[in-house]
Amino acid sequence: MTPVQQRQRTAPAELEARLRAIGPERYHHRHPFHQLMHEGKLTRGQLQAWALNRYYYQSVIPIKDAIILSRSEDAAFRRAWRKRIIDHDGDGTHPGGVEKWIALAEATGLGREQVTSLRGILPGVYYAVNAYLDLVSKHSFLEAVASSLTELFSRDLIALRIDRLRQHYPWLSGGLAYFDARLTQAPEDAQFALSWVIEHARTPTEQELALGALRAKCDILWAQLDALYFAYVSPGWPPPGAFHPGAESVSN
Amino acid sequence: MTPVQQRQRTAPAELEARLRAIGPERYHHRHPFHQLMHEGKLTRGQLQAWALNRYYYQSVIPIKDAIILSRSEDAAFRRAWRKRIIDHDGDGTHPGGVEKWIALAEATGLGREQVTSLRGILPGVYYAVNAYLDLVSKHSFLEAVASSLTELFSRDLIALRIDRLRQHYPWLSGGLAYFDARLTQAPEDAQFALSWVIEHARTPTEQELALGALRAKCDILWAQLDALYFAYVSPGWPPPGAFHPGAESVSN
Numbered sequence: 001m002t003p004v005q006q007r008q009r010t011a012p013a014e015l016e017a018r019l020r021a022i023g024p025e026r027y028h029h030r031h032p033f034h035q036l037m038h039e040g041k042l043t044r045g046q047l048q049a050w051a052l053n054r055y056y057y058q059s060v061i062p063i064k065d066a067i068i069l070s071r072s073e074d075a076a077f078r079r080a081w082r083k084r085i086i087d088h089d090g091d092g093t094h095p096g097g098v099e100k101w102i103a104l105a106e107a108t109g110l111g112r113e114q115v116t117s118l119r120g121i122l123p124g125v126y127y128a129v130n131a132y133l134d135l136v137s138k139h140s141f142l143e144a145v146a147s148s149l150t151e152l153f154s155r156d157l158i159a160l161r162i163d164r165l166r167q168h169y170p171w172l173s174g175g176l177a178y179f180d181a182r183l184t185q186a187p188e189d190a191q192f193a194l195s196w197v198i199e200h201a202r203t204p205t206e207q208e209l210a211l212g213a214l215r216a217k218c219d220i221l222w223a224q225l226d227a228l229y230f231a232y233v234s235p236g237w238p239p240p241g242a243f244h245p246g247a248e249s250v251s252n
Numbered sequence: 253m254t255p256v257q258q259r260q261r262t263a264p265a266e267l268e269a270r271l272r273a274i275g276p277e278r279y280h281h282r283h284p285f286h287q288l289m290h291e292g293k294l295t296r297g298q299l300q301a302w303a304l305n306r307y308y309y310q311s312v313i314p315i316k317d318a319i320i321l322s323r324s325e326d327a328a329f330r331r332a333w334r335k336r337i338i339d340h341d342g343d344g345t346h347p348g349g350v351e352k353w354i355a356l357a358e359a360t361g362l363g364r365e366q367v368t369s370l371r372g373i374l375p376g377v378y379y380a381v382n383a384y385l386d387l388v389s390k391h392s393f394l395e396a397v398a399s400s401l402t403e404l405f406s407r408d409l410i411a412l413r414i415d416r417l418r419q420h421y422p423w424l425s426g427g428l429a430y431f432d433a434r435l436t437q438a439p440e441d442a443q444f445a446l447s448w449v450i451e452h453a454r455t456p457t458e459q460e461l462a463l464g465a466l467r468a469k470c471d472i473l474w475a476q477l478d479a480l481y482f483a484y485v486s487p488g489w490p491p492p493g494a495f496h497p498g499a500e501s502v503s504n
Contacts, residue, residue: 026493123471131382219491222491223376226483227479
């Protein structure tokens with residue numbers, strides 16, 4: 001191995017450190033929309049817009065995981081990954097994450113049909129979520145798996161959110177089952193994906209692809225909140241055809 | 253024909269009127285970013301961000317048209333449509349629209365390589381433009397053609413823009429060849445596509461698909477300006493990794 005290759009090659013521990021370092025830089029816990037949420041400064045109408053739009057993201061998660069499942073030729077990988085689909089779609093008896101998200105949206109005052117129809121979601125959110133499907137469909141399998149690693153960063157954000165939503169929006173407390181479940185699901189899933197990525201991203205090129213996929217996924221999460229902030233906080237201009245909080249919306 | 257079908261069926265003239273009515277409702281001439289541009293209120297740095305980001309849109313237009321070309325089984329249609337690819341890619345001697353857009357971006361003070369590398373474009377713009385490729389790839393051929401009909405609305409916007417850019421940003425005047433060409437190209441293209449859509453959208457369902465595709469295309473244009481406004485006007489928060497106007501940027 002030449003000195004140049006030694007310099008370029010990233011050791012597994014260093015790759016893990018570089019993946020983890022993307023969180024403080026780009027993960028959406030830093031986004032001003034979340035900061036307003038956690039300070040109790042969002043109105044009920046703004047929380048409705050958030051729940052409605054993020055429903056689209058939640059609804060494609062099991063589809064995203066099925067795409068990843070369909071691309072693996074390794075039965076052991078598929079057995080591990082299919083847990084995610086069950087977590088989100090449920091088992092027919094116990095509700096999964098998508099159903100729990102609908103319950104959260106209902107707790108904001110939206111109707112189930114209004115949420116599941118996808119009417120009024122922001123085009124910017126729609127495009128960002130579809131970009132996630134593109135990423136896991138069209139990029140390398142390594143990138144598809146690495147893009148899930150935002151779950152490395154989600155536990156702290158979810159724990160904070162549960163606490164602050166209960167504190168600032170007590171009328172939402174009955175709708176937080178989604179987040180309670182994610183407190184344990186996300187770290188388990190992240191640990192499996194992290195081990196897999198570190199094992200399979202061996203060359204410098206592969207490692208850069210994995211890092212780039214995690215950054216790209218952070219961008220996808222961030223762009224959804226940019227669109228929500230622009231439409232519903234400041235300047236507060238929902239595009240033609242998008243959801244407008246109704247007269248029943250009350251300031252928190 | 254039953255009375256119900258008579259009510260649902262849209263006559264060609266009415267379809268044309270409904271397509272044209274989408275412009276005043278949803279076309280991006282109404283967007284606040286364009287209004288600031290035409291009032292001379294954008295800084296050079298904001299115009300750079302616009303030119304840089306819209307370059308990605310311009311660069312995929314010939315790819316979008318090649319996808320449409322690839323989906324037509326009618327040689328006469330293909331002969332008419334291929335003009336668009338020549339308009340944007342040039343003939344190897346005379347520059348096409350993409351090259352002219354680079355000249356516009358250079359007139360704002362950006363370097364050619366900075367523009368064509370696509371470094372720093374907003375994720376929100378990237379996703380919206382990719383949504384256009386999705387629309388022409390995955391939806392019906394009728395919808396793919398109908399999505400081009402925003403060109404029905406572009407001539408007035410381009411004429412206004414040429415006038416206002418010359419007036420408010422005289423240092424940009426050497427870079428306006430793109431818009432000069434579009435003044436004649438866009439109406440020719442729009443007339444062909446409009447006639448084709450009216451001839452081929454015969455059932456109420458087909459007509460609704462055509463109308464929906466034109467609305468979806470308006471959303472794609474609008475979302476790009478939402479992302480630009482949010483990142484570079486107000487609140488003025490470019491996401492991690494996006495273009496920041498450099499120290500050389502001067503207020504207009």
